[in-house]
Amino acid sequence: MVRSALLALLAIAAAAPPLHAQERVTAISRARDLGPGATVLVEGTVSVAPGVFDGGFAIQDHSAGIWVLAPADSVRLTVGQRVRVRGMLDEPNGQLAIMPAAIGPLGEADAPSPRDLRTGLLNESMEGWLVKIRGRVASEAVNDDPWGWKVMVDDGTGPVLVFVDAETGVDVRPLRPGDTVEVTGFAGQYDDHYEVVPRAQVDIRVVRPDASLSRSH
Template sequence: MIVRPQRIAVLLLVLACAGVSAPAHASPHVVSIAKARSLPLNTVVTIDGTATTPSGAFESSFFDKGFAIQDHRAGIYISAAEDLNIAPRDRIRVTGTLRDSYGLRILVPDAIHLHGKGPKIQPKPLATGAVSEATEGLLVRVTATITRAPESDLPYGYKFFVDDGSGELTIFVNTQTGIDLTGLTAGRAAQVTGFSSQFDTHYEIDPRFPADVTLRHR
């Protein structure tokens, strides 16, 4: 068994009350998520987007209670230390510092402001070989053949592998998602939706909840 190395948990202070505005010293200038992703690490930015994952869904491998947000072009993971009960479609403005977590670009927040509901984010259909740095942070979907059945990577979660002919891809299932891996045997076709992620040198999809992993008929 290949053990997934522990991500470093970042202790941070988050305004835990939903709807609390950013502090007065925070810059009011909002940049696109794509622009924020292009800036150097340790830059403080303010971004606005719609949640695509529930908070805490990836806690077993990310070691936080964060969530992802996305705008019309790009997405990013918000590494929150406290569970703010974020649900997909929550509209969120975040001021924080750009960091790196084992290759994954994240934002460590100083202030989080929930302000209503955003548009429903549709997953971007991709070939398995196209999940890459260019798609990191987005909600994506692949339809492919399972090449390797689920294997334990506890306490972090489980992983299995899929390929549609364009390249094998890791699917990493965190324990909090409650996804039933029964029946995901090699050779079966599956559709997987989730967060386009990175861990060290490889890219992966992290599904969010049971409906994100379904078997398909050929």
């Protein structure tokens, strides 16, 4: 994920043309295929609200998800709200995102459900989705001050980084190696690695050990 104070400088262009219902909308998966520099118009449901972390919010449709680089004070949206976004694709710190020129709320929808994901299978194809992993805490939580905390979780298919952004206020210090946890979060990328970023304390739960995890170690 993007962890730079420069994101605070991003703003929706005041002179951007308004969004119109008749404009052709591109599926998010197709928009992602266009790559950095392309201008896209997408619609999706908010999975991470503005102001939770990283100076932006996340949306997803039936095909894929993506991050939108909009400062929290520029738009008010809630999880489950549908929104239309026009902007240019960029790839700060390796993560594909939209730098918006216009954002238009479309109404309410059901909050998106996370996609179940094996820890060793987080890759570019999953980036942008809201996901849920379940596995064992592989090591002590590492303080990545001032950005947040890092916790490795492994279900036997390979470890994945759970990055807990300091802005969320999520406390991972009680977690211990060997705990079985269920983590819901945004599937993001930072430089050369992928990570799951929880949104709130309820996104990290210590659960009873799964017998399948025991067999996989």
